[in-house]
Amino acid sequence: MDGATIYALGTPAPSRAAPGAISVIRLSGPRAPDALIFLTEPRAFERGHSARDPALPEPRRMVVRTVFDPSTGEEIDRGLAVWFEAPNSETGEMMAELHLHGGRAVVGAALAAIGKLGFCRLAEPGEFTRRAFEHGKLDLTRAEAIADLVAAETEQQRRQALQQMDGALHRLYEDWRTLGLRALAHLEAAIDFPDEDLPTGLAAAVRDGITELQGEIAAHLDDRRGERLREGINIAIIGPPNAGKSSLLNLLARRDAAIVSESAGTTRDIIEVHLDLGGWPVVLADTAGLRATADAIEQEGVRRARARARAADLRLLVLDASADWKAAMHELTAASEHWNPAHDIVVVNKVDLAAVDAVGVVALSAKSGAGLPELLARLERSAAALMEEGGPPPLTRARHREALVEAQAALGRALIAPEVALAAEDLRLAMRAIGRITGTVRIDELLDVIFRDFCIGK
Numbered sequence: 001m002d003g004a005t006i007y008a009l010g011t012p013a014p015s016r017a018a019p020g021a022i023s024v025i026r027l028s029g030p031r032a033p034d035a036l037i038f039l040t041e042p043r044a045f046e047r048g049h050s051a052r053d054p055a056l057p058e059p060r061r062m063v064v065r066t067v068f069d070p071s072t073g074e075e076i077d078r079g080l081a082v083w084f085e086a087p088n089s090e091t092g093e094m095m096a097e098l099h100l101h102g103g104r105a106v107v108g109a110a111l112a113a114i115g116k117l118g119f120c121r122l123a124e125p126g127e128f129t130r131r132a133f134e135h136g137k138l139d140l141t142r143a144e145a146i147a148d149l150v151a152a153e154t155e156q157q158r159r160q161a162l163q164q165m166d167g168a169l170h171r172l173y174e175d176w177r178t179l180g181l182r183a184l185a186h187l188e189a190a191i192d193f194p195d196e197d198l199p200t201g202l203a204a205a206v207r208d209g210i211t212e213l214q215g216e217i218a219a220h221l222d223d224r225r226g227e228r229l230r231e232g233i234n235i236a237i238i239g240p241p242n243a244g245k246s247s248l249l250n251l252l253a254r255r256d257a258a259i260v261s262e263s264a265g266t267t268r269d270i271i272e273v274h275l276d277l278g279g280w281p282v283v284l285a286d287t288a289g290l291r292a293t294a295d296a297i298e299q300e301g302v303r304r305a306r307a308r309a310r311a312a313d314l315r316l317l318v319l320d321a322s323a324d325w326k327a328a329m330h331e332l333t334a335a336s337e338h339w340n341p342a343h344d345i346v347v348v349n350k351v352d353l354a355a356v357d358a359v360g361v362v363a364l365s366a367k368s369g370a371g372l373p374e375l376l377a378r379l380e381r382s383a384a385a386l387m388e389e390g391g392p393p394p395l396t397r398a399r400h401r402e403a404l405v406e407a408q409a410a411l412g413r414a415l416i417a418p419e420v421a422l423a424a425e426d427l428r429l430a431m432r433a434i435g436r437i438t439g440t441v442r443i444d445e446l447l448d449v450i451f452r453d454f455c456i457g458k
């Protein structure tokens with residue numbers, strides 16, 4: 001961090017097609033209050049000093065101000081100004097904000113005016129968040145949660161991001177580190193004072209502590225809810241050729257995303273659409289009809305369809321009501337060890353051609369839309385069951401997963417280490433891996449990667 005006063009547009013850049021009602025320009029750094037004075041009192045800039053006290057409004061209090069070009073004294077806009085005194089600001093530094101009208105010319109002139117002051121520079125992507133982290137205002141999981149909140153497209157994504165922003169994940173990981181560090185202190189005492197009478201049963205207590213930690217981390221790693229919520233619940237539409245899988249995808253997507261035709265074997269590649277299903281983000285995949293075929297391209301399609309069915313969180317098996325759908329259902333559900341009757345759904349399509357009277361399946365006509373409300377309700381129920389709420393906060397990112405897998409391996413080594421010193425070293429490695437997640441243990445390249453996620457207004 002170079003201690004410069006930085007500035008950036010905090011709202012999206014106004015375009016001709018989409019000017020905003022307001023645009024917010026933020027400044028952070030020691031000279032943010034000076035900048036505010038020079039921009040709102042042109043004579044101050046000519047004088048060459050800012051005479052902060054009389055000219056600055058009370059911190060955290062919004063005031064109406066005219067913004068001037070400091071070099072010419074020309075009026076740029078009239079808007080609202082506010083400043084925050086360090087350390088009581090988002091970045092922990094002196095900060096100022098200008099809320100101006102959201103036109104391209106206004107924003108362009110105001111940014112240029114700040115540049116002319118000569119003591120501010122444009123912020124790099126993620127620099128405000130990085131400064132907040134440097135000043136202890138955020139840990140990495142909270143910084144990531146803010147990025148998630150900005151990116152959230154569905155209600156459930158928003159809720160998860162907010163929970164993480166409140167520090168739920170941070171607390172979980174820090175609790176684990178505390179547990180591990182306590183065990184480590186015991187081990188280190190055993191190394192430093194090998195001849196002293198350490199309480200009996202200590203080794204067993206440390207061992208139990210590590211095993212318990214391992215168990216909690218394992219359960220957390222098994223919990224895919226957080227990643228599903230960030231990336232979308234993966235739903236695969238599978239079934240025999242010509243059953244209406246692509247028609248169903250188009251119906252749910254409300255557009256012609258996949259080609260539909262009466263010839264069996266139309267779909268070859270996997271076609272994905274992103275949907276919001278009652279607040280749950282979903283990646284819905286249409287796949288090739290499952291059948292034995294001599295066509296090499298279709299064979300590859302069938303291979304991909306099977307792979308996707310295996311990898312999916314939830315399967316929608318589509319069958320043709322006008323064919324022998326029961327036989328197809330038995331064949332396809334029995335053949336798949338991944339078929340999960342608790343979540344997966346059987347859809348019997350084309351009920352406009354043949355009536356279906358069966359329990360446990362959804363009767364649908366992709367053509368007329370009959371049965372769609374029932375299918376949507378079933379999908380939402382399955383999604384909710386899959387994402388069951390409560391319990392500890394879920395893992396949300398591959399970055400966390402990698403660090404926890406590393407910690408888990410180190411804990412495993414610590415348990416079988418032939419010497420106390422080696423066990424202590426492995427325990428230390430495990431705690432360092434967990435510390436990387438929250439940023440308690442600093443890794444600079446990692447910070448760059450994370451903060452680059454924040455390019456709001458860039």
Ligand SMILES: Nc1nc2c(ncn2[C@@H]2O[C@H](COP(=O)(O)OP(=O)(O)OP(=O)(O)O)[C@@H](O)[C@H]2O)c(=O)[nH]1
Nearest residue numbers: 241242243244245246247261265266267289366367
């Ligand atoms: N009558 C009727 N026809 C339907 C219905 N749904 C789909 N079809 C027709 O069935 C045929 C096959 O539909 P698709 O959606 O292409 O079927 P698919 O399962 O994707 O087929 P493949 O990609 O070849 O595996 C098309 O001619 C559709 O118009 C329905 O509910 N009722």
Ligand SMILES: [Mg+2]
Nearest residue numbers: 245246266267
């Ligand atoms: Mg198809």
